[in-house]
Amino acid sequence: MKSFIIAWKDLKIRLIDRRGFMMMLLMPLLLTAILGSALSNLFDNEGLPKTIIGYYQEGSDDFADVFQKDVLHSKEIKDDVKIEIVASQKELEDLLRKQKIDVGIIIPNGWSENIKDGKLQEPKLITDPSKDIQAKIAESIIRSFSERAQTVAVSTKSVVTDLAKSQPENMEQVAKEVSVNLQTVATSNTDGIEKGTVGKKTVGAMQYYAAAMLVMFLLFNITVGAKSIVTEQRTETLARLLSTPTSSFTILLGKFFGTLLFACMQFSVFVVATHYAFHVNWGGDISQIAVVGIAYAICVAGLSMLIAAFIREERTADLMGGIGIQLLAILGGSMLPIYAFPDTLQTIANIAPNKWALTSFLNIMSGTSWYEILPVILSLSSAGIVSVIIGTFRLHAR
Structure with missing residues (x-):
C-alpha cells in the first residue's frame, strides 16, 4: 500500500510539470501529425511509383x-x-x-x-x-x-x-x-507478382508514425524515472523516506510503480488522442494494443530502475536521454521505417525494446493473432521485471 502512495506522489509531480507534460504528451502528437502527413508517400498502397x-x-x-x-x-x-x-x-x-x-x-x-x-x-x-x-x-x-x-x-x-x-x-x-x-x-501481360500484406490490412503513414512516436516517447520514461531517483538521493528526500517506518524495498517499488503509472497514462492518452484527432486505426482488437502497451511500460519502468542503480549524477541521465534514447529511437524504426534499413542494421535493431513494441503494434494494426504477439509480450515484461529486481537490489545495497 505504501508503494502505491509513493507512486501516486511521483505521478502528481510529473503531471504538474508543464515542461514534462509538453515533452511526454503534446510533442509526440505534434510529431505524429507532421511525419504522418509529410511522409505519406512512403506508405502509398496504390501501387508502383510512376x-x-x-x-x-x-x-x-x-x-x-x-x-x-x-x-x-x-x-x-x-x-x-x-x-x-x-x-x-x-x-x-x-x-x-x-x-x-x-x-x-x-x-x-x-x-x-x-x-x-x-x-x-x-x-x-x-x-x-x-x-x-x-x-x-x-x-x-x-x-x-x-x-x-x-x-x-x-x-x-x-x-x-x-x-x-x-x-x-x-x-x-x-x-x-x-x-x-x-x-x-x-506475351501475356502478367508480371507474376501478387501484391499483398503480411496481415489482413495495410498500415498507412499516420498509423506507422503514431506507433513510432508512441514507443519513442515512452522510452524517455527510462531517463525521467532514473533522474527522479538520483535527484531524490541528492536532495536527501530518499534519506528522509528511509527514516520513516517504511522499508527500502517498498520505497524503491513505489518509484517503479510511479514510472509505470505515468507510462501507462501516457500510452492511454496518446492512443485515444490519435484515434479521435488523426483517425488512427489501432487495430480490430484493442485488448492486444493494451496488453502490448502495458508490457512495454513495464519494460520501460524496469529499465529506469536499472539505469538509476548505475548512475550517480543527474546530468548523466540527461546525457542518456539526449543521445541514448535517440539512438534507440533510430534503431527501433521511429525515424525511418525499419524495412528501409540494411540487413545488418535490422539485426542490430533487435537489441532495442522499442523495435519489438513498434513491430507488435504494426502487426496488430494489420491484423494478427495473440499467438504471434505473445512472445514479444513475455519478452518485454520479463526484461522489465528482471531490470526491476537487479536495480532494486543494487539501489538497496547502495
Missing part, C-alpha cells in the same frame, strides 16, 4: 515489336508505366539527362535472331542513379519477358521435334497451334 521509360529499338525485330506492343503498352501497367518511343540512342540519353524519362531501354539489332536456340541478346538499360526503383521496374519487365520468350522457344522446338517423330497426319496444323499457344504465354 515510371517513364524511354524506348529505342535499333532495328526491325518481331519479338521486339511484340515486347513493345503487348508488354510495354499493356493495359495492366499503363497506370504505372508510361512509354516514350525515341528515334536514337542520343535522343534517349538527352531525355534521361533532362529527367524527362526515368530509365531508358535499348533493344539491340537482331535481338531475337537466335531465339530458336533459346537465346536473346542482352538489351541495354540506361539508368539514373537517383531513380533506382524505376530502374528495377524496367529491369524486371525485360527479364520477365525474356525468360518467358526463351522458355517458349525451347519448349516449342522440343514439342515440334517430338511431334515430327510421331508423324501425325495434321503435323503442320498441330505445330502451328502449339506455337500459337506458347506464344500467348510468352
